[in-house]
Amino acid sequence: MDQDMGTxxxxxxxxxxxxxxxxxxxxAQIRAAIMDGRLPAGSRLPPTxxxxxxxGTARGVVVEAYQRLTDESLVGAHGSGGTIVQxxxxxxxxxxxxxxxxxxxxxxxxxxxxxxxxxxxPDMSNFPRQAWIRAHRRALDAATPHxxxxxxPSGHPGLRRELxxxxxRQRGLRVHPDEIVIVAGVAQSLALLMQVLRTHGxxxxxxxxxxxxxxxxxxxxxGIRLVPVRVDDQxxxxxxxxxxxxxxxPAHQFPTxxxxxxxxxxxxxxxxxxxxxxxxxxxxYDAEYRYDRTPxxxxxxSAPEHVAYAGSASKTxxxxxxxxxxxxxxxxxxxxxxxxxxxxLGSSAIVQLxxxxxxxxxxxxxxxxxxxxxxRRRRDALLRAIERxxxxxxxxxxxxxxxxxxxxxxxxxEAVAAGLRTQGIGIHPLSWHRSRPGxxxxxxxxxxxxxxxxxxxxxxxxxxxxx
Amino acid sequence: MDQDMGTxxxxxxxxxxxxxxxxxxxxAQIRAAIMDGRLPAGSRLPPTxxxxxxxGTARGVVVEAYQRLTDESLVGAHGSGGTIVQxxxxxxxxxxxxxxxxxxxxxxxxxxxxxxxxxxxPDMSNFPRQAWIRAHRRALDAATPHxxxxxxPSGHPGLRRELxxxxxRQRGLRVHPDEIVIVAGVAQSLALLMQVLRTHGxxxxxxxxxxxxxxxxxxxxxGIRLVPVRVDDQxxxxxxxxxxxxxxxPAHQFPTxxxxxxxxxxxxxxxxxxxxxxxxxxxxYDAEYRYDRTPxxxxxxSAPEHVAYAGSASKTxxxxxxxxxxxxxxxxxxxxxxxxxxxxLGSSAIVQLxxxxxxxxxxxxxxxxxxxxxxRRRRDALLRAIERxxxxxxxxxxxxxxxxxxxxxxxxxEAVAAGLRTQGIGIHPLSWHRSRPGxxxxxxxxxxxxxxxxxxxxxxxxxxxxx
Numbered sequence: 001m002d003q004d005m006g007t008x009x010x011x012x013x014x015x016x017x018x019x020x021x022x023x024x025x026x027x028a029q030i031r032a033a034i035m036d037g038r039l040p041a042g043s044r045l046p047p048t049x050x051x052x053x054x055x056g057t058a059r060g061v062v063v064e065a066y067q068r069l070t071d072e073s074l075v076g077a078h079g080s081g082g083t084i085v086q087x088x089x090x091x092x093x094x095x096x097x098x099x100x101x102x103x104x105x106x107x108x109x110x111x112x113x114x115x116x117x118x119x120x121x122p123d124m125s126n127f128p129r130q131a132w133i134r135a136h137r138r139a140l141d142a143a144t145p146h147x148x149x150x151x152x153p154s155g156h157p158g159l160r161r162e163l164x165x166x167x168x169r170q171r172g173l174r175v176h177p178d179e180i181v182i183v184a185g186v187a188q189s190l191a192l193l194m195q196v197l198r199t200h201g202x203x204x205x206x207x208x209x210x211x212x213x214x215x216x217x218x219x220x221x222x223g224i225r226l227v228p229v230r231v232d233d234q235x236x237x238x239x240x241x242x243x244x245x246x247x248x249x250p251a252h253q254f255p256t257x258x259x260x261x262x263x264x265x266x267x268x269x270x271x272x273x274x275x276x277x278x279x280x281x282x283x284x285y286d287a288e289y290r291y292d293r294t295p296x297x298x299x300x301x302s303a304p305e306h307v308a309y310a311g312s313a314s315k316t317x318x319x320x321x322x323x324x325x326x327x328x329x330x331x332x333x334x335x336x337x338x339x340x341x342x343x344x345l346g347s348s349a350i351v352q353l354x355x356x357x358x359x360x361x362x363x364x365x366x367x368x369x370x371x372x373x374x375x376r377r378r379r380d381a382l383l384r385a386i387e388r389x390x391x392x393x394x395x396x397x398x399x400x401x402x403x404x405x406x407x408x409x410x411x412x413x414e415a416v417a418a419g420l421r422t423q424g425i426g427i428h429p430l431s432w433h434r435s436r437p438g439x440x441x442x443x444x445x446x447x448x449x450x451x452x453x454x455x456x457x458x459x460x461x462x463x464x465x466x467x
Numbered sequence: 468m469d470q471d472m473g474t475x476x477x478x479x480x481x482x483x484x485x486x487x488x489x490x491x492x493x494x495a496q497i498r499a500a501i502m503d504g505r506l507p508a509g510s511r512l513p514p515t516x517x518x519x520x521x522x523g524t525a526r527g528v529v530v531e532a533y534q535r536l537t538d539e540s541l542v543g544a545h546g547s548g549g550t551i552v553q554x555x556x557x558x559x560x561x562x563x564x565x566x567x568x569x570x571x572x573x574x575x576x577x578x579x580x581x582x583x584x585x586x587x588x589p590d591m592s593n594f595p596r597q598a599w600i601r602a603h604r605r606a607l608d609a610a611t612p613h614x615x616x617x618x619x620p621s622g623h624p625g626l627r628r629e630l631x632x633x634x635x636r637q638r639g640l641r642v643h644p645d646e647i648v649i650v651a652g653v654a655q656s657l658a659l660l661m662q663v664l665r666t667h668g669x670x671x672x673x674x675x676x677x678x679x680x681x682x683x684x685x686x687x688x689x690g691i692r693l694v695p696v697r698v699d700d701q702x703x704x705x706x707x708x709x710x711x712x713x714x715x716x717p718a719h720q721f722p723t724x725x726x727x728x729x730x731x732x733x734x735x736x737x738x739x740x741x742x743x744x745x746x747x748x749x750x751x752y753d754a755e756y757r758y759d760r761t762p763x764x765x766x767x768x769s770a771p772e773h774v775a776y777a778g779s780a781s782k783t784x785x786x787x788x789x790x791x792x793x794x795x796x797x798x799x800x801x802x803x804x805x806x807x808x809x810x811x812l813g814s815s816a817i818v819q820l821x822x823x824x825x826x827x828x829x830x831x832x833x834x835x836x837x838x839x840x841x842x843r844r845r846r847d848a849l850l851r852a853i854e855r856x857x858x859x860x861x862x863x864x865x866x867x868x869x870x871x872x873x874x875x876x877x878x879x880x881e882a883v884a885a886g887l888r889t890q891g892i893g894i895h896p897l898s899w900h901r902s903r904p905g906x907x908x909x910x911x912x913x914x915x916x917x918x919x920x921x922x923x924x925x926x927x928x929x930x931x932x933x934x
Binding site: 121123124125127129132133136137140141145146147148149150151183184185187188191218221222318319320321322323338342343344345346347348349350351448 | 588590591592594596599600603604607608612613614615616617618650651652654655658685688689785786787788789790805809810811812813814815816817818915
């Protein structure tokens with residue numbers, strides 16, 4: 001491929017360029033376009049003169065930005081052939097992507113090629129096709145015409161019944177089916193909650209630092225200010241929380257993997273009791289996967305009046321299902337359902353009915369057990385590879401989930417990750433998930449790749465760190 | 468069932484009660500709760516003293532409101548047993564519904580019993596189960612792990628390709644697949660557009676009068692003021708439009724069934740060219756169904772830069788699919804995709820892949836042809852019944868769609884519809900879809916019921932009007 005790109009692909013808004021540091025700004029814009037696939041490998045960047053004129057900036061700014069990207073091996077100068085993109089993004093955009101691209105707990109898109117170690121990606125090759133198709137057929141055979149109509153915006157009663165039983169069994173929740181709202185995933189849960197909280201006057205939300213960048217972006221989209229709160233080896237520093245609303249990952253903190261300690265749980269409960277309109281958004285994003293420890297009950301089980309609980313099938317089946325569940329506290333329930341109704345009238349009945357069948361037949365639990373065993377093997381392979389290729393690293397959060405956090409003594413994690421990307425390896429630098437600067441590290445997802453690919457990627461990481 | 472209801476079910480916000488007319492306000496709140504199923508038949512209303520105290524109002528207000536509902540036969544006084552709901556709503560709420568309940572083009576929920584003639588309900592009993600399951604299996608067999616991951620928020624490229632071809636063939640649209648955004652239905656298209664338009668400073672939107680109440684409610688949810696514009700026998704009065712944005716149903720105006728005349732199309736094009744940032748939201752909600760006339764090309768075909776085109780599979784397959792498509796104008800495209808991403812990251816890949824298969828195999832078109840023939844027979848049965856049982860009525864909009872509009876010389880359409888509801892017959896009074904008062908009428912959907920039930924319902928309507 002050797003195609004000449006206009007400048008539209010950048011969706012550049014010159015008015016958003018800072019008065020100073022335009023070079024860094026422009027380099028970042030183009031880098032993002034390359035990383036998310038808007039600028040595929042082989043495409044030609046606009047001539048520096050053209051882009052400079054379009055931006056109303058000095059040509060030197062553009063030349064310097066191109067040079068930085070050349071230094072990062074993202075692009076290469078080809079004499080009179082211009083500047084050509086060299087990096088092959090795995091991301092799937094045929095064309096226009098959204099303006100804000102969020103690598104994170106809520107990844108934008110999974111790479112098609114290369115080795116993607118983004119956290120939060122399950123093993124999609126292991127999707128239970130036969131069980132799903134069986135459930136789908138049974139669901140459609142049993143569906144009444146009414147079931148296929150405009151349904152209850154809070155979800156199909158049958159699915160909510162199954163889910164209430166499953167959440168009780170697996171997560172210790174005591175909820176009535178009518179308290180559950182079926183949504184399109186944790187992302188929609190956050191969107192609905194933020195919309196509703198804004199109408200209730202909430203203007204800032206506490207988030208874990210480090211914490212999911214995807215969740216941060218999702219919250220900020222709704223015009224809510226993020227207030228970072230430190231995470232230590234017991235979980236979030238409850239004593240440093242200053243907002244009435246916090247978004248937490250208590251069962252398996254993202255990205256550190258820390259389990260909220262019993263002391264912190266108590267402190268959190270005291271905080272909630274003492275704080276007016278306290279709301280803890282519990283993002284229970286991968287609680288189904290525990291390997292070496294007993295289950296941690298959900299926060300919701302002990303303080304339902306203060307917790308909005310969010311889970312999904314994205315990590316157990318596949319993100320492409322787009323099905324999740326939200327249990328808002330009673331005081332917000334009607335508004336959350338109204339927001340869901342206003343957003344899309346309700347989630348797909350066909351998907352809901354199929355999920356209800358999967359729960360009812362036990363196939364869902366069987367699948368999770370199967371995946372858990374496979375993922376444990378992948379995790380073990382990853383840990384062996386880290387020990388071998390990155391011997392000085394510290395590994396965190398190994399006992400649960402789909403990823404580990406690896407911290408290293410020194411180095412620029414973003415630069416290392418950028419270098420690896422040129423080799424087709426996608427690893428999230430810890431910096432992406434920090435609100436404030438801190439020691440370097442890497443968030444490594446292990447669920448979506450077999451042991452040999454995990455080892456190859458970690459070997460490349462070790463080599464990059466040794467340079 | 469004889470259950471004592473608290474007052475929570477009403478989700479009453481006393482601060483939203485008007486200073487005057489509290490009786491009418493309260494009666495309307497309770498009526499809505501009964502109609503949408505929050506207050507099932509057999510439930511007991513709160514004692515008047517209790518409700519009055521809770522609302523901080525005189526007891527007489529509550530007594531009078533209960534009396535009005537008694538007059539409408541929605542509730543009945545049972546001596547010391549209190550006031551009991553008599554009307555059995557078909558709507559499916561097990562419990563808490565949203566605050567705003569919208570009977571309309573975007574119905575909230577379909578009744579499970581009785582005869583529901585709500586417009587916009589397709590014949591769900593005719594859902595093409597075998598073709599769907601076949602397509603679903605093929606789609607899953609062909610899906611790569613990547614297809615099941617976090618996909619492109621604007622939709623799966625394969626579905627967008629099929630859709631672009633289909634829209635060209637069926638609706639005369641010339642769009643590139645990359646211009647299409649896959650959404651959860653027309654409701655989500657409206658939600659995304661209103662969110663984006665608000666950030667662009669839009670504060671008011673023109674709507675057809677009469678026009679879809681569901682669409683009006685959907686727009687108003689996002690804090691946008693509705694400006695009604697009259698509809699006559701040529702369609703919307705373009706000369707009376709005062710806003711930069713209008714939401715229209717040009718191919719088959721809802722609820723009148725009028726087709727926008729060629730003169731008005733030209734006037735609309737002139738208006739769009741002369742108006743800064745003009746945007747026509749084209750709700751092409753049932754264009755697949757035409758019986759006695761040639762297809763009307765979509766507005767989008769002639770003025771793509773001024774039109775946001777919205778369609779869905781809700782009327783062709785079933786609303787429970789939750790799949791639609793939006794083609795925003797280029798200037799809004801990136802923001803719409805960002806809003807879609809922030810709302811739910813993208814629509815269900817599994818549903819999208821299945822739809823792509825249905826388009827590709829031709830099964831979708833075959834199904835529409837089949838349904839069209841069946842619906843034409845139902846329409847003809849409805850027209851015969853109207854001629855027989857409501858001889859003085861005028862019937863509008865018979866040549867396309869899923870409903871007709873019946874207007875009558877005199878009477879209170881809301882009262883008549885309320886009376887029919889007590890007989891288990893759901894018909895939308897035209898008043899529901901008016902922004903401003905006007906002559907009475909009924910919007911009668913005919914797709915979801917066989918001829919004998921249509922005739923029975925119309926006979927009841929005739930009898931009610933004769934009283």
